Amino acid sequence: xxxxxxxxxxxxxxxxxxxxxxxxxxxxxxxxxxxxxxxxxxxxxxxxxxxxxxxxxxxxxxxxxxxxxxxxxxxxxxxxxxxxxxxxxxxxxxxxxxxxxxxxxxxxxxxxxxxxxx
Ligand code: FES
Numbered sequence: 408x409x410x411x412x413x414x415x416x417x418x419x420x421x422x423x424x425x426x427x428x429x430x431x432x433x434x435x436x437x438x439x440x441x442x443x444x445x446x447x448x449x450x451x452x453x454x455x456x457x458x459x460x461x462x463x464x465x466x467x468x469x470x471x472x473x474x475x476x477x478x479x480x481x482x483x484x485x486x487x488x489x490x491x492x493x494x495x496x497x498x499x500x501x502x503x504x505x506x507x508x509x510x511x512x513x514x515x516x517x518x519x520x521x522x523x524x525x
Contacts, residue, residue, distance in 0.1 A: 445460040498510030
């Protein structure tokens with residue numbers, strides 16, 4: 408498989424897919440330009456989704472415990488602050504005070520089981 412320029416940059420490495428339970432979530436601090444931002448990834452099957460850890464309702468972090476972003480059934484993302492519910496696949500709000508807002512996605516690339524952000 409051909410690695411993208413971003414994935415060639417080893418500092419963009421997040422984790423090995425095999426270290427993530429299915430389903431599960433995990434938070435990271437990454438560099439975007441000169442800014443450091445908080446993101447989280449969610450594994451669901453062989454796919455991984457990533458979003459900035461900023462709820463569109465009140466710009467608060469969604470994380471309600473270390474590396475915990477999912478509801479009890481691990482079917483959706485849930486915000487710790489006021490309980491907005493988002494789909495794992497699109498980050499689309501489906502319940503709660505966010506209306507039709509969505510989480511800000513972070514692009515990922517999985518190469519040979521290694522997860523990189525782009
Ligand atoms: S800050 Fe997330 S639901 Fe209010």
